[in-house]
Amino acid sequence: MKYHGKAFAYGNDINTDVIFPGRYLNIFEPSEMAKHAMEDLDKEFLGKMAPGDIIVAGKYFGCGSSREQAASCLKASGISVVIAESFARIFYRNAINLGLAIMVCPGISGMVKYGDILEVEPTTGQIFNKSQGTSANAKRLPPFILEILQDGGLIPHLQKSIKK
Amino acid sequence: MGQTMAEKILAKAAGVKSAAPGDLLDVYPHVAMSHENAGLVSKVFKTIGVSRVWDPEKIIIIFDHRVPAESDKTAAGQKAVRDFVKAQNIKNFYDINVGICHQVLPENGHVRPGEVLVGTDSHTTTQGAFGNFATGIGATEMAAVWATGKLWMMVPESIKIVTHGKFRDGVYAKDLILYIIGMLRADGADYKSVEFYGEAISEMSVSSRMVLCNLSMEMGAKSALVPPDGKTLDFVMSATSIPFEVIKADPDASYLQTIDIDLSDLRPQLACAHSVDNVKKVSEVEGTPIHQAFLGSCTNGRLEDLEIGAKLLAGKRIHPDVRLLIIPASWKVYREAIKKGHIETFIDAGAVILNPGCGPCLGAHQGLLAPGERCISSTNRNFKGRMGSTESEVYLGSPATVIASAIAGKIVSPEGKV
Numbered sequence A: 001m002k003y004h005g006k007a008f009a010y011g012n013d014i015n016t017d018v019i020f021p022g023r024y025l026n027i028f029e030p031s032e033m034a035k036h037a038m039e040d041l042d043k044e045f046l047g048k049m050a051p052g053d054i055i056v057a058g059k060y061f062g063c064g065s066s067r068e069q070a071a072s073c074l075k076a077s078g079i080s081v082v083i084a085e086s087f088a089r090i091f092y093r094n095a096i097n098l099g100l101a102i103m104v105c106p107g108i109s110g111m112v113k114y115g116d117i118l119e120v121e122p123t124t125g126q127i128f129n130k131s132q133g134t135s136a137n138a139k140r141l142p143p144f145i146l147e148i149l150q151d152g153g154l155i156p157h158l159q160k161s162i163k164k
Numbered sequence B: 001m002g003q004t005m006a007e008k009i010l011a012k013a014a015g016v017k018s019a020a021p022g023d024l025l026d027v028y029p030h031v032a033m034s035h036e037n038a039g040l041v042s043k044v045f046k047t048i049g050v051s052r053v054w055d056p057e058k059i060i061i062i063f064d065h066r067v068p069a070e071s072d073k074t075a076a077g078q079k080a081v082r083d084f085v086k087a088q089n090i091k092n093f094y095d096i097n098v099g100i101c102h103q104v105l106p107e108n109g110h111v112r113p114g115e116v117l118v119g120t121d122s123h124t125t126t127q128g129a130f131g132n133f134a135t136g137i138g139a140t141e142m143a144a145v146w147a148t149g150k151l152w153m154m155v156p157e158s159i160k161i162v163t164h165g166k167f168r169d170g171v172y173a174k175d176l177i178l179y180i181i182g183m184l185r186a187d188g189a190d191y192k193s194v195e196f197y198g199e200a201i202s203e204m205s206v207s208s209r210m211v212l213c214n215l216s217m218e219m220g221a222k223s224a225l226v227p228p229d230g231k232t233l234d235f236v237m238s239a240t241s242i243p244f245e246v247i248k249a250d251p252d253a254s255y256l257q258t259i260d261i262d263l264s265d266l267r268p269q270l271a272c273a274h275s276v277d278n279v280k281k282v283s284e285v286e287g288t289p290i291h292q293a294f295l296g297s298c299t300n301g302r303l304e305d306l307e308i309g310a311k312l313l314a315g316k317r318i319h320p321d322v323r324l325l326i327i328p329a330s331w332k333v334y335r336e337a338i339k340k341g342h343i344e345t346f347i348d349a350g351a352v353i354l355n356p357g358c359g360p361c362l363g364a365h366q367g368l369l370a371p372g373e374r375c376i377s378s379t380n381r382n383f384k385g386r387m388g389s390t391e392s393e394v395y396l397g398s399p400a401t402v403i404a405s406a407i408a409g410k411i412v413s414p415e416g417k418v
């Protein structure tokens, strides 16, 4: 699990309404969801992002509603990992359950600028900012959460245990 | 050592003797609720590879977010859920003519003290008003619950909030919880469980306790709990005959933090645009013009809220430059409001009454805002674009503040008017 991409850096308290607006909540197709990712926050996001890119944010990323489209639209758009100082509880669970890698790294927002190129390794927590030549360590994820992520999310994880 | 309500309830639902913050438990919820997003849940469920849901009695589905359907897409989603409900023999399905999920659940006896309830809606915390550990989860996780009847949970740390004294006139549970959110901030209770104590909480109606637990989500709470008392039991036992066990915190339970609040100082509060923790006294923003006022939602659409509105509106007209939208939280509330004459009062005053449901609260349909417009609302979220244009503003206040402002055409305090 190693990711390499450019960073989209945002501030604190990025809520699910701006990540995936309520008016689209009747969309259940990931490819359709991807078309509205970050729509009310960053109009340039979809035009600029390439598969593998990384979101970096401040405190309390994903606060607000329980809509998992906020995590699935990011995954479907090609975001590989979200790194934040802290996450809102439901977003954190949703991301893991959908197989979207997340990393909790206090202090990260001060060391990454919009457009920096990052190399990250969620299993070990290592973050390397190639543009700035700096590095940081995210908190290690509990082993069973890593296992769900490595299986690709809760459903493949569950399917594996049903087959056993 | 003693345990908090959250620790005791989760331990019981996981079948273990005791639990402490940080413990990871496999929890077996008593009730699993979804609304229209049951469409997404059922879609994911079908990919898991089990043919039947774990328990069709424990799954509750309530349509409320877009009722009646506002688009062909929603209509198709709702139809798919109706078909799934029939195929899986799910007993507790409430269609477009019942009300908002967080109100319909307790009205129909699905919320009982001492139990665990999960819902695919963040404001599921509302049910903590009945001493129920209720929390929001995502659709994929719910699909796994439908398949297995369990989910992992980390036992949260707890925050104890103790009120002292009584509310002043014109000040309500909504003002109290907005004040607390302003103090603790939007992430002040992230991953934590909140418990409410104090004379004013005991004196409060069950409906007002629901306001506290509903809005606790806006400071990140995983659950928000009021210890059950006679009022709780009266309410629950009139709605269900299913037995339950009341669970309260031990006297020597340990809390991360205890917050004391003196109510004698508390004045009407407002969450200003664009975040729920941007809280000011109403007096600080008095005079700001408004274009729309909304009384309703799972936060403040119950009978006591409509009653306050009707009292303020009796014999009056709303300001000619303001649109007032009113949505009773459920059909049960709607019927009672009709009987009491409140609906007639509203219509005479120039208000528009909409079908019980979420309405404009989540910006999906019915009464959205244009760029440059401002709405005062009894709901629980005011994020940018929440109720329509990203260039509109939403201010959150108590039903009394909302209606007093709708009459004045600008933000005003309800003090001295109720």
Ligand code: SF4
Pocket: B064, B065, B100, B101, B102, B121, B123, B297, B298, B299, B357, B358, B361, B362, B379, B380
């Ligand atoms: S009324 Fe608003 S906050 Fe309540 S469930 Fe509906 S959309 Fe959510």
